[in-house]
Amino acid sequence: MKKKVTSLIGSLLALTCVLSGCGSSAASSASSGGMSSAAAASTSAGSGKMDKIVLQDKWLPQAQFMGYYVADKKGYYKDENIEITITPGSSDFTAEDQVINGTANFGHTWYSSLLTYQESGNDLINISQIYQKSALELITKKSANINSGKDLKGKKVGNWFGGNEYEIYALLGKYGYNKDKDVSLVQQDFTMNAFNNNEIDAASAMTYNELGLVIDDDDSKMSNYKLIDMNDEGVAMMEDCLCCSKAWAASHKDLVVRFLRASLKGWQYACAHPDEAAQIVWDVGKSVSLKHQQFMAKKVAETVKPSGYSDKDIGKLDEKKLQQTIDLGTKYGLIKKAVKLSDSIDASYWTEATKAAS
Amino acid sequence: MSAKAKNRATSIGLPLAVGVVLVLLWQMGVLNAAGGLTTMQLPLPSDISVALVEKGTRVISDATITLVASLAGLFIGCGIGYLCAVLATMAPRWGRGSLTVLSALNAVPIVALACIMNRWFSSAMGSKIAVVAIVCMATMAINAYRGLNDLQPFARDLLKSYAAPRNTEFLKLRIPNSLPNVFTAVKINLVNGMMSALISEYFSKDTVGLGFTIKTCMKMGNQKATGWAYIVVAALLSIVLYIVVTLVEKRVLRWHASHR
Numbered sequence: 001m002k003k004k005v006t007s008l009i010g011s012l013l014a015l016t017c018v019l020s021g022c023g024s025s026a027a028s029s030a031s032s033g034g035m036s037s038a039a040a041a042s043t044s045a046g047s048g049k050m051d052k053i054v055l056q057d058k059w060l061p062q063a064q065f066m067g068y069y070v071a072d073k074k075g076y077y078k079d080e081n082i083e084i085t086i087t088p089g090s091s092d093f094t095a096e097d098q099v100i101n102g103t104a105n106f107g108h109t110w111y112s113s114l115l116t117y118q119e120s121g122n123d124l125i126n127i128s129q130i131y132q133k134s135a136l137e138l139i140t141k142k143s144a145n146i147n148s149g150k151d152l153k154g155k156k157v158g159n160w161f162g163g164n165e166y167e168i169y170a171l172l173g174k175y176g177y178n179k180d181k182d183v184s185l186v187q188q189d190f191t192m193n194a195f196n197n198n199e200i201d202a203a204s205a206m207t208y209n210e211l212g213l214v215i216d217d218d219d220s221k222m223s224n225y226k227l228i229d230m231n232d233e234g235v236a237m238m239e240d241c242l243c244c245s246k247a248w249a250a251s252h253k254d255l256v257v258r259f260l261r262a263s264l265k266g267w268q269y270a271c272a273h274p275d276e277a278a279q280i281v282w283d284v285g286k287s288v289s290l291k292h293q294q295f296m297a298k299k300v301a302e303t304v305k306p307s308g309y310s311d312k313d314i315g316k317l318d319e320k321k322l323q324q325t326i327d328l329g330t331k332y333g334l335i336k337k338a339v340k341l342s343d344s345i346d347a348s349y350w351t352e353a354t355k356a357a358s
Numbered sequence: 359m360s361a362k363a364k365n366r367a368t369s370i371g372l373p374l375a376v377g378v379v380l381v382l383l384w385q386m387g388v389l390n391a392a393g394g395l396t397t398m399q400l401p402l403p404s405d406i407s408v409a410l411v412e413k414g415t416r417v418i419s420d421a422t423i424t425l426v427a428s429l430a431g432l433f434i435g436c437g438i439g440y441l442c443a444v445l446a447t448m449a450p451r452w453g454r455g456s457l458t459v460l461s462a463l464n465a466v467p468i469v470a471l472a473c474i475m476n477r478w479f480s481s482a483m484g485s486k487i488a489v490v491a492i493v494c495m496a497t498m499a500i501n502a503y504r505g506l507n508d509l510q511p512f513a514r515d516l517l518k519s520y521a522a523p524r525n526t527e528f529l530k531l532r533i534p535n536s537l538p539n540v541f542t543a544v545k546i547n548l549v550n551g552m553m554s555a556l557i558s559e560y561f562s563k564d565t566v567g568l569g570f571t572i573k574t575c576m577k578m579g580n581q582k583a584t585g586w587a588y589i590v591v592a593a594l595l596s597i598v599l600y601i602v603v604t605l606v607e608k609r610v611l612r613w614h615a616s617h618r
Contacts, residue, residue, distance in 0.1 A: 094577055117579030120398050162577035185565040335580060
């Protein structure tokens with residue numbers, strides 16, 4: 001009996017140790033909040049020592065994040081006295097998770113995903129909207145004769161889920177369809193095999209990634225397929241943006257501005273030189289072919305700097321589009337109650353960063 | 359109170375007490391404070407309960423799907439596994455070696471298995487059942503083979519002295535003798551099978567089931583408590599199934615030395 005109690009206490013203690021180990025292993029830090037731990041490594045500007053920061057990408061190294069890789073390669077971060085580590089993402093955690101637990105200072109994530117973290121009270125803000133329009137499309141085979149969201153009734157519609165599905169829900173909702181009854185939703189993996197094998201009628205595809213997989217990165221093959229564009233359908237939700245902790249940003253204002261300035265410069269260069277940017281990304285990680293990186297870089301450039309935008313507009317927080325994301329998100333169950341736009345974004349860092357650049 | 363009853367009370371009461379204390383500490387935020395975790399990273403039991411109630415009947419339908427997949431896979435896997443053990447016993451010369459090969463299947467990660475089965479089966483349920491079946495097969499085959507072959511020498515001699523044919527030896531001696539091992543394998547496979555079903559749902563084409571929902575919810579900031587609620591449901595299901603099998607085992611194996 002006594003032995004039992006002792007061993008139980010022992011295992012409890014061990015559990016506590018493991019738990020506290022989890023909490024503090026993130027980054028090098030002495031702070032207890034977790035949130036600010038990665039930041040502790042950074043010093044004040046001008047001290048001669050480089051500020052170390054970590055950027056968490058949403059996914060594997062690819063042209064989707066080319067602006068940062070270009071800025072790193074071209075020394076833009078160094079010019080701002082910043083030493084950056086760019087960490088690849090995974091399907092098992094989000095960039096927000098990594099910023100919250102202190103592994104990263106900045107996260108490159110979807111604004112729609114960020115909203116769910118803000119709703120549950122996390123201290124995260126959108127400091128720059130990198131992608132100015134939705135890059136999500138539903139791709140269908142021409143033979144399926146699906147011309148708009150209206151024709152989706154009774155079809156097999158694919159998505160990756162985990163927060164990526166809400167534009168699809170908004171699209172179905174727009175035509176009065178019940179997502180659980182009027183269509184059958186299929187989970188896609190990270191290939192387009194299920195679409196090619198006709199297991200999915202309308203598959204989700206990012207213009208810069210899966211679309212290229214279907215058409216072999218060759219736009220002329222598009223004639224066999226049709227696209228439903230979320231922007232054209234009026235159900236676009238904003239995607240790739242930069243987030244960080246609001247409190248941490250407030251106490252590291254200068255560092256945030258410098259990081260943003262260098263990043264935006266990287267994005268400007270990448271949008272102007274997509275082939276070179278693709279090569280730079282490919283040198284970092286070879287998760288996909290160089291040809292696909294080049295295809296991706298061109299498509300991403302069109303999303304980061306759509307026609308009518310100048311270099312100075314890159315990364316701006318367009319309140320109308322962001323509000324639409326909140327409104328659609330609230331209506332279609334992404335968030336239960338609307339997040340206030342002014343709490344959700346902070347344009348001051350971007351304004352400051354672009355002011356100094358001009 | 360007899361010594362046996364007293365022993366029983368401590369063996370059930372003590373772990374239960376630890377469990378209750380843990381949940382209480384968790385609810386009071388002690389675990390969060392110890393780990394430096396926010397309530398989003400580790401939701402409180404009350405949040406998890408609320409999330410569970412909010413999901414309503416959806417939890418039951420998701421749990422049913424995962425349960426059906428894991429039980430169907432369990433039956434098929436255990437069935438094939440037992441059959442392999444019988445075949446190996448009947449043809450001992452090549453049987454033992456074949457079982458070793460079969461057990462190599464267990465070295466294939468479930469993650470890989472799930473993706474392969476998705477390509478083999480057009481139905482999502484089919485691929486989930488296949489994953490569970492494959493995972494369960496080897497455990498049953500190895501355990502059952504031992505039960506079919508580790509015979510008491512006196513029992514064998516007795517049957518021999520009766521000049522009993524091989525069939526009778528199989529029915530009256532080998533099969534009953536294998537039952538304790540079969541139950542051991544089933545208990546291992548129950549838990550393994552549930553886990554395999556959950557993992558294969560991560561990669562499934564379906565958008566239902568406990569595994570799919572856990573994966574989806576864990577990636578959204580405002581649904582982590584729901585994810586935890588589903589984890590609790592999955593754990594409870596495994597525990598309940600385990601208890602049921604243990605009770606059945608006690609009844610069925612009442613004659614066996616280990617249960618007297």
